Amino acid sequence: MRSSRSALLLAVAAASGRVRDHARRLALATVAALALVAVSTAPAAAYAPVGVVHTERVQAGPYTVTVGFSEWPLRAMQSLDFTFAPADGIARKSGSVTIDGPGLDAEDRETPLSRHPRKRDVWGLDVQALPEPGTWSFTFDIDGQAGHGRGTLRNVTVLDQPGPPLAISWTVCAIPPIGMLAYLAVGWRRNKPSERVAALV
């Protein structure tokens, strides 16, 4: 009797131990999953503020505009933020900015002056890339209570793109499609679909 009770107690203890093990593992897995979700979703809510590291001034008629750059020196293909801040604010003003430089599509040159999505008190451009190195310019056409003004920030130098040469990056990215084409070519040679295409239609 005593021995059967102790066996039962042992079985219960072992079972509860297994349950505890499972529960511990489950809890650990849940905590890990929640941590992963928390880590992965936290940056989604934390959009980086616009950090201006360099400024230039442009006189557009009666308006003085401070142009802010998120990176300096500028490099081609980088994701950049630009801010355009008139001295007395953007209220009751409108206009456009025309960017000119090598490799830019014609339809992307002129855009209306819009508030920067992450810095709403000034105009700006967000996640904008300048495609090629060279000399670039920014021309502002502004209409406001003081009338129309036009001014250009000239000779903005854009250096070569960061990182390895583009040819290397493109070569790495071309490996999978080349591999797939090679696989298709082998299948094509083995199966000779051209010989059986006549009866297909």
Added chain:
Amino acid sequence: MSTALPVTSTSRASQPSLAVKVSGSGRTGPIAANTVLAGTTLSLFGISWDIQWHVDVGPDTFFTLSHLMLYSGSAVAGIASLAMVLIATAAQRAGRPVDQFPGGKPVRVLGGVFRAPLGYLITGTGAALFLLFGLLDLWWHSLYGFDAVLDSPPHIGLFLSICFTMVGSVIVFAAARHTRWGRAGVIVSVPVLIVFSPITTKAFGALPLPVEPDLVGNVLFSTLLLILGTLTIGRRITALTIAAALGALQLVLWWFSPWAARVYADATGLPLRDNLGDDPPELPSEIPVFMLLAAATITALLWLSRKRGWSGRIAPQIMGAGGGAVIGLSLPIQSALLGGSGPASAELLKMTAVGLVTGVLAGYLAARLAVLLREHSTASATKGR
């Protein structure tokens, strides 16, 4: 002690593993194929949402919801593909015949360690490549920042990886073309690939070409896939059905992409951009809207080919020329209707010629790829289901 082991091994031998049991179930094929299709559809909706997010709102990180949707699409397809490869391998090791296993003819992988149905091998390879290119993309963003360039090398790698998964999905469904779910899958998976595949041609956007490469890509892939689906299933109205499915997909994306971008902006407290105007949604408006006309042309030329007894060596190129010319002609008209400048007659002529030539190539390739797809049919395993 010595008697326990043989008993255990006998009982194990008489009880096949779960994977082997699953391999024999008639529901395994459609469940796995539709899971992969759900994954590729998630990827498609994720990319359309993400592009629209950049247009309408802007701020970006690696973990925006649209990015997560994009990643989860490849994850879902990849896990389903891995499961099917492992199930096929387990079945083969248990001595079950796997020649007719769903997903296409099995291929020996790693010297025969695995038996992978061709379709799932390609869907899984695409998902694995997506992971690798995702890491490359993360490194790229550490150098270049987030995320101004759509056609960066890692992005093109990611798009190609998703395309591989979508191509594999078409192979999986084509292998079951003798079943209703197989044909329905071809009719849905082909439009998904038609929408997604032209994005990869943005890799050539910086080259000084006489025609925009994404326009050529649009004509090439839509004509090729329309004819491929038609000749694989072999029914006269298939092209029209695929075009109708594409139109439905376009309508849903047209509604979903700006809606999701705005709802997510509201949820995260971000404003919409100033001066948005009334431009149509970015990705859905690039899908050819006159595909039903192209499909009707292809269907008519297929009917004519059969009536006149034209050889399959030439008929697909004729179908491609007709369908490609219609799509090529329609693209500048579509652009004008959706707010662009009115098409000049020279532009219409040029795009019709580009469509015609590209369509001939598309028809040539489509017919031969259809032969390969039809030979990968697993008819006896799936017939009648």
